[in-house]
Amino acid sequence: MSGESPPDADALARLERRIEDLVAVCRRLQEDNANWRARHQALSAEYVRLNERTRVARSRVEEMIGRVAALTREER
Template sequence: MDNADLLDQLRSLSARIQELVDRCQRLGDENRSLRSQQEQLVGERSQLLAKNEQARSRVEAMIARLKSLEQHT
């Protein structure tokens, strides 16, 4: 193998390494974005569960009041 072949291989390897570095950067960015979205969705889910529980409590209270009114008439 002569120097020109070695130089070509080195350039090819260098380009491949740069592609891998770029891919790692993109994957890291995507990972951070997905983690952020996940945190947001977990927060939204928590809020929805709390609202659902409040609505359930209100409906149960209304049913209890209606039953109470029904018994008094």
């Protein structure tokens, strides 16, 4: 033998509990990560949608300003 004593049952039980805890933490982190990725994807899609709406609104406002300016020029 190498002179080392085998780990006792308590030490093995503590190690097993610690491993189970770490596995549970890893699973929770994987779930959290998946949730954050889904949230990020949803927010990215909303950002694109809102950007498009802003672009359309800006275009409409610029068009209205052009019409008002044209009317103003016609009245002079």
